[in-house]
Amino acid sequence: MKLLLIDGHSIANRAFYGVPDLTNSQGEHTGAIFGFLNMMLKFIDDEKPDNFAVAFDVSAPTFRHKMYDAYKGTRKPMLPELKEQIPRIQEMLKAMGVPVITLEGWEADDILGTLSRIGEEKGFDVTIVSGDRDLLQLATDKVKISIPKTKKGGTEIEQYYAADVKETYGVTPKQFIDVKALQGDASDNIPGVEGVGPKTAEKWIAQYGSIEECHAHVDEMKKGKVLDNFIAQWDIAVLSKELATINVHAPIELEEGSTKLENLFTEEAYLLCKRYELKKLLPRFENTDTSKVQDTTSETFKHISDLSDVENFFAGLSNSGKDFIGASIMAGADKSIKGVALSVGDETVYVDCAGFITPDYLGHKLVEISKAGVKLCFWDLKNAMHIIYQLFSSEEKAQVDANGGKAEIFPTACDVAVAAYLLNPTKNAYTADDVASEMLGVIIPAVADLFGKKKLEVALEDDSELEHITTYACYNAYVAYASYEKVISEIKDQGMLHIYEDIELPLVYTLFDMEIAGIAMDAEALSAYGSKLAVRITELEKSIYEQAGEEFNINSPKQLGVILFEKLGIQGGKKTKTGYSTAADILEELAPANPIINDILEYRQLAKLKSTYADGLANCLDSDGRIRSTFMQTVTATGRISSTEPNLQNIPVRMELGREIRKVFYPKDGCVFIDADYSQIELRVLAHMSGDDNLIGAFKAGQDIHRSTASLVFNTPFDEVTDIQRRSAKAVNFGIVYGISAFGLAKDIGVGRKEAQEYIDNYFLAYPKMHTFLEGLKAEGNEKGYVTTMYGRRRPIPELKSSNFMTRQFGERVAMNSPIQGTAADIIKIAMVNVHDRLLKEKLKSKLLLQVHDELLIETFKDEQAQVEKLVAEEMEHAASLAVDLEIDMKTGMNWAEAH
Known part of the structure; x- marks a missing residue:
């Protein structure tokens, strides 16, 4: 039989400092909870105990606390970010059925010592887990002390039975108390004797057996300052021994079966994991029946497949009088429709493709609903539009090309994920289960809950998964319906409704049309560009090897560090646990005086260009010779748009070879590129928001700022x-x-x-007003917990409340720059939407293709060039009304490089 005991506060403290400062969508700190549970589960997996318990200190001062306070003030208080997580850890443990043991007036050490003694007497093999070496005094032949220790970025476990303590420290576990009494332990508030270090303490106790025997033999001991301190501070040594001694006779019993380890992965624990958003722990609940903790709305869900039933259902929706409907499209990896779920709250139905119910039928039914004026609420409206567009005929696609996706696919729709993003732009994902928890207060199953490790796209191809697919699709539609008004209401309460309605939602349609358009790329030119890079990379490799005097793996930080800082003896290297750091910022500092480092930095840049762009872009080319990037509007906390697959916003332009990549992108026949770039938009925003007269004056005078x-x-x-x-x-x-x-x-x-x-x-x-403005932003962030852009977009900054100085400094930088960057992002979004809409309104064939930070790229028909240039200038320069003019740099060219 095996008993595992964990020192709760000690391991929570270790978890807090060993895991990044995680927060959930409610702003609650969760890093210590996650780290604690991870370590706990690891020890359970390794030790495989039959019995298990966790001991915690209590908040009231214990006997030893009082003794220490009488000697030397009060203990250092626990950081608030950790303190708030202790009750949550205990709550989680109780939900898992783990005994959480506390005892008023007694420390966790005393509880652990008492339980280990009782456990050993009852015949258990006992393991105690703690970061506190005081517990080594509890080691016996049957009681093992396990101490987690960080080493080389990972965690090692030191394990001590009584013999291990003797071998490591030269003293018995009981004598280890006397060693601590002499040397002290600042981390555990044991004062010790001044000047006595570990070696002296271990030597004295090994020789004399205890501090009392040392004191009795002071005349025989080697004279010196340390001995004088021991004699003078004898009362402190006695106090330290009492502080270091764990009481193994606390008034606590180990009742039969009270610590028996049962199933930890209970429904209640699952609920809390969802509540605290500990997503990495959810796979542990794979075999847990979580149905009892789910929302019971699923009882109202139904699946229909008969054509007449489906026709009646759609007819009923048209006559329901509902202003909006929750919608969810189930599509495979190839974006082909497998089924559709629609919800009006008290009725949620999943219709799958079978027989006469084809993807084309379902897709056009959705379009009909939207064109009839009923708002469809999707989780990802842009993706839903792509799914519908894919099944359109060539004539219908031509209509989309001419009139835009808003007019031809979903003229009346909303995106719940984009709306949720506005409320909390710092999250990683905006899924139905997240929003259900936050806005509706219910727990619904995520993909992993229903399908385990199987991907949704795979499950959609499996007929045996129909019941789960129905549940998943219906929940997505139901939560979109049920949360829509609440999300919009909260956005309105926070003063951001106009951002959603006038910027973010119209932007969904703009980005969709941009993604449909794509940008033409010359595959042969790209291949030639890759070859040019390869030649230069080979030249650099040869140069680096010659300067190093040998060949080595340039991409290996370890080998590179050895070459630069050991073999070549370059000064200024920084050694880490794994070797020398070869990070770019360190190498850049050393580059001016070391040609080999210049070559290495250029090599790295070109190697990345080749792999990411010269090679990577070739894999992204569609059959029509165009590349289509996916634009993301729920990723950055400041509101900026990002792009992926491929990322065309991150092309290096500081080096000539980086800029050359733009030459492979060209307009289609009969067109030119117009590239319009805002001039110093963030400084202009700063001038306006700060109201600084000198900065405003410089811009108005047209000076070189x-x-x-x-x-x-x-x-x-x-x-x-x-x-x-x-x-x-x-x-x-x-x-x-x-x-x-x-x-x-x-x-x-x-x-x-x-x-x-x-x-x-x-x-x-x-610029005196600027300083006042920036300081005011920091004060606003501290007071409100967020800052806002000129348009009212909020950026939460929980970092400002951190007890960590570096984290707070980061928060202050965010408070100062988010309103400026966010306002600039809002302006470029407004400009994008207005340019896009004007092109459609004026029935022009020219298309907005790309947005790269402050730059717009328009594929312009030559016979429309003058009109488009005028249109772009008007919309970009009048996208916002500032104290200084918005100015743009506009160029044209037959490839993107020429136009930029």
Whole structure:
């Protein structure tokens, strides 16, 4: 029989510092909960105990607390982020059926010591898990102490029976108490004797057996300051021994069966895992019947497949008088429709494709509903439009091309995920089960709950999964319906309804049309570009090998570190647990004085260009010779759009070979590219939001803003500003937007930190209202927990409440830059929607193809060029009304590089 005991506070503390500071969608800290459960389950898997319990300290001061407080003030308080998680850990343990043992006036150590003694007496093999080495005094031949320890970025477990303590420390477990009494332990508030270290303490106790025997033999001991301290601080040594001694006779019993380890993965524990969003733990509940903790709405779901029933159902929807309907399309990996679920709350139906009920039939039924004026609520409206578009005939696709997806597919629709994103833009995903938990207060099954490890696309091909598919599809439709009004109401309460209705929802349609359009790419030119990169990469490899004096794996950080910092002896390397760091920022600092590092940095850039773009883009080319990126609007916390598969927003443009990749993208016959890029939009937004007269004045005067800043910062006449001063001022201008520190600025422009701080101080003297504005943003973030853009878009900043200084500093930078970046993102979105809609409204054939940060790319028919240039300039320059004009740089070209 085996008994496993865990020191609750000790392992929670270790989990807190060993796991990133996770928070759920409610802003609750969950990192310690997740880390604790992970460690606990690992020990259970390894030890395979029959009995299990966790001991915690209580909040009231114990006997030993009071003794220490009488000697030396109070113990260091627990960080609030950890403190709030202790009750949640205990709640989770109780839900798992784990005995959580506390005892008023007694510490967890005493509980563990008592339980281990009783367990051993009852014939158990006992394992105690704790990070506290005081517990080594409890080790016996039957009681093992397991101490988790971080080593090389991972966790190692030190295990001690009585013989192991003797071998490691030269003393018995009982004598280990006396060692602690002499050397003390700051982490456990044991003062010890000043000047006595571990070696001296172990030597004295090994020789004399106890502190009392040491004190009795002081005349025989080696004279010196340490011995003098021992004699003078004898009372402290006695106190330390009492503090270090664990009481193994606490008033607690180990009743038969009270600690028996049963099934941990209960329905209640599953519910809490969902509640705290511990998604990585959910697979552990694979064999748990979670149906009892699910929402009972599923009892109203039904599946229909008879054509007449389906016709009656759709007719009923048309006559229901409902303003909106929850909708969910089940589609395979190839975007072919497998079924559709629709919900009006008290009725939710899944219709699958079978017989006369074809994908084409279902898809067109959805289009009919939307065109009849009933709002369809989807989780991913853009994806739903792609699914419908794919089954359209060539004539219908031509209509979409001419009039846009909004007019031809779903003119009346909403995207619940985009709306949920507005309420909390810092989450990773916006799924039906997340929103159901947050907005409806119910738990619904996710994909893993219904299908286990099977992917949804695979399950859709399996007839035996029809019941689960019906449940999943109906829940998606039901939650979209049930949460829509609540989500919209909360958005309205937070002052963001106009952002959803006028920016984000119209943007869904704009992005859909952009994705349908795609951009033409010359495969042969791409291949030639890849070959050009390969030649240069080979040249760099040869140069690096020659300078190194040998061949090695340039892509191996470990081998590279050895070559640079050991063999070549380059100074300035930073050693980590796994070897020398070869991170880009470290190498960039060393590059000016070391040609080999310059070559390595260029090699890395070109290797990435080749693998990501020269090779990667070839795999993305569609049969019509165009590439179609997927634009994401629920990824970034600031509101910026991102793109993926492929990411065309992240093409390196600082190096010539990086810019050349744009040459492979070209307009179709009869067209040119128009590229319009906002000029210094974030600085213009900053001027407007801060109201700084000097910055506004510089923009209104049409001055070179960086030269103007340099003139003010360096107290130099405008016409006498040097190029170096202008470059430094430019770095400050853009750095301020991102909350740059003196350290960061010094690194960017190659000056000392003190000089960089002077630049920043002078900058704020030159633009005094800006400093007040930025400080005000930090204060607003601290007070409200969020900051807002000019349009009212919120950015939550839980980091400002962190007890960690570095995390708080990050939060302050976010507070300063999010309103500026977010406002710029809002403006470019407004411009995109307006340009897109004007092109359709004026019946132009030209198409908006790409958005890359502050830049729009339009494929323009030559006979429409003048009209499109005028249209783009009007919409971009008037997308927002600021204290300074919005200006754009517009160019044309026969490829993207020429136009940029």
